[in-house]
Amino acid sequence: MASSETYTQYLKPTEKELLEVQAGYEELEKLLKSSRYHEGGFYILNGNKVFSINEYQDIRQHKILLEADKHIELGAIEVSLSKECYRDIGKKSKPDKVYGRKQILESSYRGEFNRGHLIAESLIKYCTDFDYYKRENFVMITNWCNRATTCNHKHIACGMLFFEQILLDSLEDGVDICYRVTPVFKKLDASDDEEAEQSFEYLPRGIIMEAIVTNGKAFTGQNVERLGKKFEKSFNVFIPNAQRDLVIDYRTGEIGLNDNSVTLKDLYEAKGFKMKDLGEVVGVSHRTIRRWNKDIAYIPFKNVVNLAKALDMSVDELAELLLLDY
Incomplete structure (x- = not known):
């Protein structure tokens, strides 16, 4: 794909694919039904206010144990961001053993997925403290979920990159931010667990991104202006891990095609x-x-x-x- 504009028109999930994201996941279905879907391809959660610690624990507080001896777990990551903390961290390579990557590499449609950062590399530079350079900062997500970012008078597309740009623009303007990213995995029932070591589905159903201003200022930049005043102080959004024309088996990591094409x-x-x-x-x-x-x-x-x-x-x-x- 040549540009982020392409991701807007071609890859935004259809209603059919959005329903597949929540299929068989009762807690997620309940959350999304109580939320508002935005034309940009995401859901506004909890009235756009960040969750308290006790809200939707069955979705937000899962931990997937990746390496027991090193106590590496995959789950929500919360960081504080500030321009005053900026430092050059250099370029770091992505880990090979990302949860679910083995299953995606076996698919004919592996090019539609990325080893996506939970906390973007561009934002790590602004963290007061960050120790998540390994597998726990990566999940397998679609091109749409990871990269969609378009903001003009005709189209709007809001994947993770769109909201990360809001944070970057705001940080440069001196806004301090508390930021939390949660990959939403469905925990498997004992009857579903064919492999003893697989307690969760291999692919997340989506990503929850929460951010709140902590120094009395407001988010800035073109993207937040496009979204409106309700996004000036905080946001709480769910980005579906879906994509137009893809059929995703979140449990096994198998990928197929939907026939949504029009000739x-x-x-x-x-x-x-x-x-x-x-x-x-x-x-x-x-x-x-x-x-x-x-x-x-x-x-x-x-x-x-x-x-x-x-x-x-x-x-x-x-x-x-x-x-x-x-």
């Missing part, structure tokens, strides 16, 4: 056009329409305008349905 032929037949008729309206031959049916990348922008008009939709609507990058 040009689907669109013009739904409007009652035959190939020749559409060509006449758009101003091209039926052979050109046939070629477009095989590969939508062949459609020049000047023809997209006429095509959208013939199909009674906007250019943006047509481009989004056919995954065109205009």
Whole structure:
């Protein structure tokens, strides 16, 4: 993918994939039903206020034991961030043994997943204290969950990177922040546990990101301006670990494809056009329409305008349905 803009239009999970995130996880389903879904692809939790220590413990306080002898656990990480604490930490390599990575590497769709930081490398530089450089700071998350970040008058896409940018912009303006990130894993019932060492699903259902200003200032930057005043002092959001067209088995780490695709032929037949008729309206031959049916990348922008008009939709609507990058 060429840019973060691409992640907005192409990878935002559909309603079907969002339902799969909470399927079979009663506690998460209850939490999300009491929350508000935002068009940017995330859920606003708890009225956008950070959780108290006792709220939703069955989701937020799980610990996955990764290495017993070193007492390395995967769970929520909470840090304090301040510009006064900034230090150059250099570039650190990602660990190989990230929980669930072995299962993803066996998938044909492994390129759709990342070893995603819980506390982003860009934010670690601002931490007063940080000891989570190993496996406990990484989970396997989709490109959408990890990287989606678009903020303009047409589109908004809010993955982890979008909210991390709010924190970075604010830190540079002298805002001190308490920040907590929680990977949401479903604990397996004894009847589900086919492997003795697997107590939790291999992939998180999503990531909870909580942040609150601690020095009386307010979050700054373009992203928080786009979200509005309710995000000026704190936020509490759930980023689904999902992606358009992906079927994710969170327990096993197996990945498949949803058939959400829409073709040009689907669109013009739904409007009652035959190939020749559409060509006449758009101003091209039926052979050109046939070629477009095989590969939508062949459609020049000047023809997209006429095509959208013939199909009674906007250019943006047509481009989004056919995954065109205009």
